[in-house]
Amino acid sequence: MTDRPLKRALISVSDKEGLVDLGQALAARGVELLSTGGSAKALRDAGLTVKDVADVTGFPEMMDGRVKTLHPAVHGGLLALRDTPDHAKAMEDHGIGGIDLLVVNLYPFEATVASGADEATCIENIDIGGPAMIRAGAKNQGYTCVVTDPQDYDALLAELEAHDGATTLPFRQRQSAIAYGRTAAYDAAVATWMARFEETPRRIAAAATLTQTLRYGENPHQSAAFYTDGSARPGVATATQHQGKDLSYNNINDTDAAIELVAEFTDRPAVAIIKHANPCGVATGDTLVEAYRRAFDCDRTSAFGGIVALNGTLDAETAEAMAGIFTEVVIAPDATDDAKAVFAAKKNLRLLTTGSLPDPRLPIRAMKQVAGGWLVQDKDTGHVSPDDLRVVTKRAPTDAQMADLMFAWTVAKHVKSNAIIYVKDGATVGVGAGQMSRLDSSRIAARKAQDVAEALGLPQSAAVGSVVASDAFFPFADGLLAAAEAGATAVIQPGGSMRDDDVIAAADAAGLAMVFTGQRHFRH
Structure with a gap:
């Protein structure tokens, strides 16, 4: 018995x-x-x-x-x-x-x-x-x-x-x-x-609690669930959902990428729009609605069905601007009652508030499963300041270019490698992500900048007069020259290539200002 x-x-x-x-x-x-x-x-x-x-x-x-x-x-x-x-x-x-x-x-x-x-x-x-x-x-x-x-x-x-x-x-x-x-x-x-x-623990263990059984994973034939680790880090795992259907696997992944990116900016209103874990538009502005519109203009096509993250309280005017297209998720530290009322008519839109922003410099252990084991590393919390940069060209960046270079470098940390980012006046105007060749990423970003110009009715590519960031060094001058041809005037990159001298010479010949960070931001 x-x-x-x-x-x-x-x-x-x-x-x-x-x-x-x-x-x-x-x-x-x-x-x-x-x-x-x-x-x-x-x-x-x-x-x-x-x-x-x-x-x-x-x-x-x-x-x-x-x-x-x-x-x-x-x-x-x-x-x-x-x-x-x-x-x-x-x-x-x-x-x-x-x-x-x-x-x-x-x-x-x-x-x-x-x-x-x-x-x-x-x-x-x-x-x-x-x-x-x-x-x-x-x-x-x-x-x-x-x-x-x-x-x-x-x-x-x-x-x-x-x-x-x-x-x-x-x-x-x-x-x-x-x-x-x-x-x-x-x-x-x-x-x-x-x-x-212990600097490198002999054994590691992960603790997590089932929060939500998901309809499926990245694709309908994959089962999936969402587990939380109980930490107090603000983000998608700790957010309050005010409306909309349950988050999907891809929603959660993209929303995490969005809030982690926008949390990098604390000195003025900032908005990031994410699609497939990559930013398709990031911008700052005097107000959140201005930042949103500038981020949206970077890639209006990709923004459809995207994830939007804000670094401040969502207000009604910004919510009205967002309501013009289909958006999967909006995440922000808070939202006004008027903003919530605007979104109430958008039944499929998920609105999440986190109470605060995650600290992008807080050390976190990141784990990735591979066949037979785990890869473990520190989360990329790397930052540089203007004082850390080394000017390597005959021409030094202007103050305005330096501000855009720092912005572009911060965004590049959150773009899948190989990453090329064009920025003008505190807003991305072209993003090339996840390509096997850095030259291809540069060309894609330049094409995106041309699309911006056509969407806005500009007489020339939005890359003209921009700065460009590369998440890793240019192994050859071709990627850098593609940026120059698109109209970029200044470049930020880690340096460290065997052909740095060739790349610097090419930058000088093209009249570019270029700085080295000494730090790389691969993201796979």
Whole structure:
């Protein structure tokens, strides 16, 4: 028989949500309740009869609660194979009662770290006894049922109702899977926090919680889901969605790219429009609506169905401008009620607010799965200032060109390699992304700048008088000369090619100003 009647339960929870209702439901079925500390108090305050774990172990809680459940009387009750004669004899000889249900959730370590608490507080919130009990009970799924999350209380009570006060093996197996997932994620969160003491951790672990099952992945034949890591970093994972249908896999990926890019700009209003994880338009302005219009003008065709990120509060005027075309997602730190009212008529548009912007300089570990393993690196938080740049041509950039060069370099960090970015007056006018040849990227960006001119009715390419950024060095002069032919007047690039002298000579011959950053921004 695999159904196991529930006679005795041990309850020790940090999160008291639903605790009293669960205790009352169990008591009504005649289940004996064992508990500890605050959980026992909450149950007793509700009028329930509760036996202290200390009365079972013969030891009081000690060391500020660090030691209370680490005892054979507890773990024997969780681990005993009740139908195995020597286990049953050991239980009888040592007065160990079986524990049929374990309800435990852990000290809030992840939330404590996310709150910015000091090191000592974080360490005190590393649970020891809880994970040990959960792992013990989950291992003994033939006899013991483990519940680690208040959201499973109703399922437990439904199981008891359906099976005359017993749990079935399939239910216990499901709960064991949930339990081991919880302890694995908990240990991973602790290990990740501790890893800051190790430059290259010997082992790495990732902890994440299912937030949303997605309709499909990048394509309809791929299943997908969205998991969050519990960090407090503002962005798509922590945003509030005010309207629109659920986000898709591609929406989430593109929205993350959008908010991370626009967060680079803090000195004046900025807008980024993203399509397929690449910016098709980025601009600053005196107002958000001006920035949006300038970003939109960079590539009006690609902006259709794109993702828009703003670095300030979305206002009604900007919302009205956006409402003119189909947009998948708009994400901003906040939005006025009037702006929300404008978007209310656009039922398919998702509006997200983040409360604040992510810090683009905050170090984050980035992981990418490959066959048989993971590639792990620091997120690209690289920045340069004008003082870091080295002028390598006869002509130095003007102050206006320098401002545009810095803007272009910042955008280039967020464009898939090979990346070429044309910028004029604080707005992109041409973006070439993701090409195998830097020359091809330069030509595509120049073609985009010509498209801008045609869309705006300009007499010449928008690249004329622009500056250009290259995310990595020009291996040959051809890509740089293509930019000069398009009308660019100044260039920013890392330098470091074996042919730097040839490229510098070509820039001088074309009358370009060029600066080297000494830093590369490959993005794959």
